[in-house]
Amino acid sequence: MGFDHRKYVAFEPVRKTDRRWPDQVIRKAPDWCAVDLRDGNQALVKPMTVAQKTRLFDLLVKVGFKEIEVGFPAASQPDFDFCRRLIEEDRIPSDVYIQVLTQARPELIARTFEAVKGAPNVVVHVYNSTSTVQREKVFRMDREGVKEIAINGARIVKSHADKDPDTNWIFQYSPESFTGTELDYAREVVDAVNDVWRPDQGQPVVINLPATVEMATPNVFADQIEWINDNVRYRDHFRISVHTHNDRGCAVAAAELAVMAGADRVEGTLMGNGERTGNMDLVTMAMNLYSQGVDPRVDLSGMAEITDVVEACTEIATHPRHPYAGELVFTAFSGSHQDAIRKCLAQYQEGDQWEIAYLPIDPRDLGRRYEEVVRINSQSGKGGVAYVLERDYNISMPRWLQIEFAREVQQTAELDGGEVDSETVHRLFGDRYLAVRPEWRLRTYDLHRTDDRVTAVIEFGEDEQRTRLEGEGLGAVEAVAAALEKRHGFQLAVENYDEFALGEGTNANALACIRIQVDGHTHSSAALAEDTTSATLQALLSAVANRVTATDSHKAEKTA
Ligand SMILES: CC(=O)SCCNC(=O)CCNC(=O)[C@H](O)C(C)(C)COP(=O)(O)OP(=O)(O)OC[C@H]1O[C@@H](n2cnc3c(N)ncnc32)[C@H](O)[C@@H]1OP(=O)(O)O
Numbered sequence: 001m002g003f004d005h006r007k008y009v010a011f012e013p014v015r016k017t018d019r020r021w022p023d024q025v026i027r028k029a030p031d032w033c034a035v036d037l038r039d040g041n042q043a044l045v046k047p048m049t050v051a052q053k054t055r056l057f058d059l060l061v062k063v064g065f066k067e068i069e070v071g072f073p074a075a076s077q078p079d080f081d082f083c084r085r086l087i088e089e090d091r092i093p094s095d096v097y098i099q100v101l102t103q104a105r106p107e108l109i110a111r112t113f114e115a116v117k118g119a120p121n122v123v124v125h126v127y128n129s130t131s132t133v134q135r136e137k138v139f140r141m142d143r144e145g146v147k148e149i150a151i152n153g154a155r156i157v158k159s160h161a162d163k164d165p166d167t168n169w170i171f172q173y174s175p176e177s178f179t180g181t182e183l184d185y186a187r188e189v190v191d192a193v194n195d196v197w198r199p200d201q202g203q204p205v206v207i208n209l210p211a212t213v214e215m216a217t218p219n220v221f222a223d224q225i226e227w228i229n230d231n232v233r234y235r236d237h238f239r240i241s242v243h244t245h246n247d248r249g250c251a252v253a254a255a256e257l258a259v260m261a262g263a264d265r266v267e268g269t270l271m272g273n274g275e276r277t278g279n280m281d282l283v284t285m286a287m288n289l290y291s292q293g294v295d296p297r298v299d300l301s302g303m304a305e306i307t308d309v310v311e312a313c314t315e316i317a318t319h320p321r322h323p324y325a326g327e328l329v330f331t332a333f334s335g336s337h338q339d340a341i342r343k344c345l346a347q348y349q350e351g352d353q354w355e356i357a358y359l360p361i362d363p364r365d366l367g368r369r370y371e372e373v374v375r376i377n378s379q380s381g382k383g384g385v386a387y388v389l390e391r392d393y394n395i396s397m398p399r400w401l402q403i404e405f406a407r408e409v410q411q412t413a414e415l416d417g418g419e420v421d422s423e424t425v426h427r428l429f430g431d432r433y434l435a436v437r438p439e440w441r442l443r444t445y446d447l448h449r450t451d452d453r454v455t456a457v458i459e460f461g462e463d464e465q466r467t468r469l470e471g472e473g474l475g476a477v478e479a480v481a482a483a484l485e486k487r488h489g490f491q492l493a494v495e496n497y498d499e500f501a502l503g504e505g506t507n508a509n510a511l512a513c514i515r516i517q518v519d520g521h522t523h524s525s526a527a528l529a530e531d532t533t534s535a536t537l538q539a540l541l542s543a544v545a546n547r548v549t550a551t552d553s554h555k556a557e558k559t560a
Pocket residue numbers: 039042072074075076102103104105108127128129138139149176212275
């Protein structure tokens with residue numbers, strides 16, 4: 001008893017020597033069938049109301065699905081009523097087939113045909129279970145007996161349809177629990193059904209091969225599909241569909257490999273709602289194709305609407321890491337990812353092929369914004385911090401300041417433990433580098449250049465108490481630095497100094513960043529101003545102010 005793996009037996013792989021699917025590449029989207037309103041619905045704690053089903057149906061149509069399984073009308077009154085509503089209110093576009101599921105039981109098939117009466121295009125989907133376990137333990141029948149259920153069902157479907165030639169009928173058969181069915185037997189049943197329906201004589205047929213329960217790795221499923229594809233009768237005259245479940249977490253992979261193995265059609269649900277761990281997720285598979293440059297033949301650009309409607313109808317929240325749709329899937333918190341994204345995006349031009357590290361697709365294609373791409377916490381680095389200030393505040397920092405400021409942001413993030421939003425990053429930058437004390441505010445400057453020297457005269461401070469300094473040097477910064485050295489009696493070296501013209505969207509035109517060294521201590525500052533010289537001189541004054549304040553408080557501490 002307990003946690004004992006010996007309770008389970010390994011799935012027998014398919015002994016195949018003519019495997020071709022591994023070399024295939026999907027270059028065309030399969031036909032899609034959305035089964036949200038049936039398989040998705042039957043798995044919900046609270047099955048959808050008619051109003052919810054209608055909302056989800058309208059969304060599926062809007063997204064572009066042309067085959068939509070709308071329910072199991074013989075199972076419940078709401079499913080029946082919903083079907084009637086679609087037809088009687090003329091809600092089904094002329095190029096859309098509604099699909100209805102029924103067991104292969106005469107009374108249920110009859111009721112199903114009642115439900116779809118008057119619809120122009122209908123897929124009647126009949127199923128019975130064929131696996132060894134189901135034959136032996138559920139139906140207690142031999143192979144012939146279970147095959148007879150299928151044949152009977154096929155006959156009854158055909159006879160109802162024959163009575164209603166105004167509808168375009170597609171017949172669909174599923175050997176339910178196909179993955180647990182011996183392949184030769186699955187073929188035998190499928191052939192027997194097609195012998196009734198005769199797709200070769202013009203009857204449109206879908207043979208849907210379900211991984212009702214996902215029992216093995218996706219390559220095994222692909223082998224099963226390729227084997228059926230190679231061995232069934234009438235293969236050129238009907239579509240093979242697959243319907244995978246996600247018990248092992250590989251429903252999408254299994255469907256993709258199945259298409260490589262010859263499947264023409266894929267059933268699934270938006271966001272993967274469905275029995276147990278869910279159905280194959282149509283959003284993920286379609287977007288996987290899209291990200292490979294393949295037209296998915298559905299339009300998922302309104303992803304926010306898709307997740308809103310699916311959440312409202314299923315009452316299941318979207319996981320923040322859900323592929324393509326989750327809140328966090330286009331966000332990088334970690335430093336090296338942010339750095340790479342920032343560098344790639346800086347080189348990206350509209351119309352280029354999308355080659356951005358860590359972003360498999362352009363978030364804007366799904367209605368997302370670059371604003372979400374880089375978010376800051378304690379895992380972030382200088383690239384991310386710089387990106388946020390550039391993106392949201394048009395502030396470019398030199399590399400040396402990025403390194404220094406990222407440490408400050410990191411400390412805040414560590415103290416806080418969570419995310420540091422863009423406004424906080426901006427405020428930290430302003431408080432730390434841009435704040436100007438009134439007594440150090442630059443008021444005027446005057447520069448005189450002779451052949452190789454500059455004489456600078458500056459005034460700074462409050463109105464009544466302005467300080468006037470004069471100095472000389474090779475350039476303006478050196479001249480003012482010399483004046484400040486003389487006034488304060490220290491040695492000042494400018495370690496780094498950068499200035500940037502600012503783009504639109506800011507009041508100032510220039511940003512200057514400076515780092516000075518005084519008596520072995522470094523002090524950095526920055527300033528925004530109308531012109532680059534004002535910005536530079538203000539940055540220098542603020543850096544010196546930092547030094548003077550530091551020295552004063554040190555002296556005060558000693559005296560105390
Ligand atoms: C893998 C899938 O998702 S398959 C779809 C599953 N979806 C659903 O079941 C949701 C809707 N189903 C229902 O509401 C009900 O099951 C109904 C209304 C269809 C039928 O209900 P009931 O008649 O009460 O019977 P129940 O579902 O228990 O049926 C089991 C009986 O049908 C038989 N049966 C089950 N599936 C099939 C089938 N596909 N074809 C023929 N007979 C079948 C069983 O052998 C069993 O027979 P028994 O009564 O002789 O023992």
